[in-house]
Amino acid sequence: MNSTLRNKHFLIIILFTALSTIFGESIEFSADSMRYEAAEGKEFTLLSGSAFVRTGSKEIRADEIKLFGExxxxxxxxxxxxxxxxxxELQISSSYLYYDRERKITRINGRSEMQDFKNEMIIKSGFLEYRQEDDIVIMQIGVxxxxxxxTCRCEFATYDKAADTLEMTGIPVVYKNEDVFRASQITVLLENDEIQMDGKVEGSLIIKDEESGSDPES
Incomplete structure (x- = not known):
């Protein structure tokens, strides 16, 4: 890393170390370049190029990160x-992300992918809102x-992390091994993958003989 780039990183760290002290939260930042706007009521800081923010237990990386607001x-x-x-125990990837540090809300308008390492689960959707204080993840559009x-698909889903449940509506379908389940509402208990269904329940089960190829009535 050349001296100019090192200086940029150093200045960014100095600025936000001061902010961390003032606002009582540990924050670390780095980027290839930084722009700071100090106009009253319009203050913001723009980190560009390999932008990185560490706040609490979160590490956020992006091409560009803008910080503003109170x-x-x-x-x-x-x-x-x-x-x-x-x-x-979550990892989220997308092309755009909004995060409110005070309210602990993450919101993504657009395709995203969330990996839940605890439940060994991947969630993809066209809209995602993670309300960390409530331990709730709301997903919409091509979930x-x-x-x-x-494997599950639906248009609307709510993941209750505290209860370890996944509630799906909007033409939900669940594929478990070779079985297929459809209903107006499907809830999955993630601890044991138990499936609960309500309203217009449909399903197809593949029943296998104990001995492959045997006739169950012979």
Whole structure:
């Protein structure tokens, strides 16, 4: 790293170390370049090029990160966004992400992928909102949930992390091994992959003989 780039990183760290002290939260930043706007009521800081923010248990990376709002609580991230939360055991990737540090809300308008390491699950959707204080993840638009023996699709889903449940509506379909389940509402208990269905229930089960190829009535 050349001296100019090192100086840029150093200045960014100095600025936000001061902010961390003032606002009582540990924050670390780095980027290839930084722009700071100090106009009253319009203050913001723009990190560009390999932008990185560490706040609490979250590590956020993107091509560009803009910080603004009271106490710089709002982060707007664009381009190759990746969020790793070691405490929540989650990783999120998208092209755009909004994060409110004070309210602990993550919102993504657009395609995203969330990896839940605890439940070994991948969630894809066209809209995602993670309300960390409530331990709730809301997903909409082309939702896909992938586990080892379970695949789900729907238009609306709510993931209750505290209760370890996944509730799906909007033409939900669940594929478990070779079985298929459809209903107006489907709830999956993630601890044991139990499936609960309500309203217009449909399903197809593949029943295998104990001995392959044997006639069950012979």
């Amino acid at each position: 106490d710089y609580n709002i982060l707007l991230c664009e381009g190759n966004v990746s969020v790793l939360d070691s405490e929540e 896909r949930i992938l586990k080892e023996d379970l």
